[in-house]
Amino acid sequence: MRNITEDNLVDIVLERLNSESERDYEVISKFIKHIHAFIKDLEPTEEEWFKAIDFLTRTGQTCNDKRQEFILLSDVLGVSMLVDSINHRTKKNITETTVTGPFHTSALNFEMGDNIARGDEGKRGEPMVMRGLILDENNRPLEKALIDVWQSDDIGYYDIQDTNQPEMNLRGVFETDETGEFWFRTIKPKAYPVPTDGPVGELLRASGRHPMRPAHIHFWIKADGCQQLITHLFVAGDEHLDSDAVFGVKESLILDFKLNHSTEDADKWQVESPFYDVVYDFKLARQKT
Ligand code: BEZ
Numbered sequence: 001m002r003n004i005t006e007d008n009l010v011d012i013v014l015e016r017l018n019s020e021s022e023r024d025y026e027v028i029s030k031f032i033k034h035i036h037a038f039i040k041d042l043e044p045t046e047e048e049w050f051k052a053i054d055f056l057t058r059t060g061q062t063c064n065d066k067r068q069e070f071i072l073l074s075d076v077l078g079v080s081m082l083v084d085s086i087n088h089r090t091k092k093n094i095t096e097t098t099v100t101g102p103f104h105t106s107a108l109n110f111e112m113g114d115n116i117a118r119g120d121e122g123k124r125g126e127p128m129v130m131r132g133l134i135l136d137e138n139n140r141p142l143e144k145a146l147i148d149v150w151q152s153d154d155i156g157y158y159d160i161q162d163t164n165q166p167e168m169n170l171r172g173v174f175e176t177d178e179t180g181e182f183w184f185r186t187i188k189p190k191a192y193p194v195p196t197d198g199p200v201g202e203l204l205r206a207s208g209r210h211p212m213r214p215a216h217i218h219f220w221i222k223a224d225g226c227q228q229l230i231t232h233l234f235v236a237g238d239e240h241l242d243s244d245a246v247f248g249v250k251e252s253l254i255l256d257f258k259l260n261h262s263t264e265d266a267d268k269w270q271v272e273s274p275f276y277d278v279v280y281d282f283k284l285a286r287q288k289t
């Protein structure tokens with residue numbers, strides 16, 4: 001019989017591990033070491049520990065096909081951005097990455113120039129044209145690049161949070177031709193709070209933190225021979241840029257969303273005047289061979 005004490009328990013748990021895979025062993029043993037160290041440091045009461053288990057249980061129970069509370073938890077703790085940073089250390093001549101977030105879902109395929117605002121937001125929101133190029137790190141245009149875009153509406157809700165919006169509203173997939181050019185119509189995105197009616201909201205309140213994200217539009221770009229790019233573009237001047245609830249802002253992704261008053265340009269892009277005219281060239285890293 002071994003005498004288990006708080007001093008030898010972590011080693012006894014580690015001795016039991018018999019993983020076939022080295023990486024499994026590394027993941028499990030490091031997790032055990034860190035959580036034992038955390039508990040020794042914190043010395044929670046039994047009541048507090050049950051509260052922690054209840055928090056994680058409810059986080060899981062809050063997830064469904066339209067809501068991902070665990071991604072949100074990872075995001076507000078800064079863990080998603082830490083994983084992002086570790087996996088994208090080389091900057092070179094490429095667009096920087098940021099969090100995917102919990103609101104990406106499948107979307108309709110569109111033709112260049114289509115309007116992704118398909119509900120009342122299309123009439124209420126401020127018209128915007130988003131355009132630019134999809135390039136590789138050598139500035140060569142990428143043909144057949146898939147541009148998956150999603151954003152919130154003029155009030156700050158995604159379609160999957162709001163039954164008043166048509167399904168797959170304010171999201172869409174576009175494919176480039178040999179020029180690498182893209183353009184589409186939409187509305188200017190607004191700052192919005194991450195969902196606070198679940199366990200993550202409790203955590204933010206207990207931390208004394210606000211839930212706001214600065215206004216942004218999401219992109220997930222895939223092209224043959226290149227590493228995929230998951231990023232956002234942020235609206236310059238937003239009051240939440242320095243305190244994003246999920247730590248996703250990078251300087252290079254903040255853009256001037258210019259208001260264009262030219263009626264000639266409005267006619268050219270088939271939007272009402274004035275409109276926000278946003279131009280950005282995305283650069284994807286070549287896949288390592
Ligand atoms: C988003 O930008 O859609 C988002 C990202 C992380 C957490 C919540 C929302």
Ligand code: FE
Nearest residue numbers: 101103152218
């Ligand atoms: Fe978002």
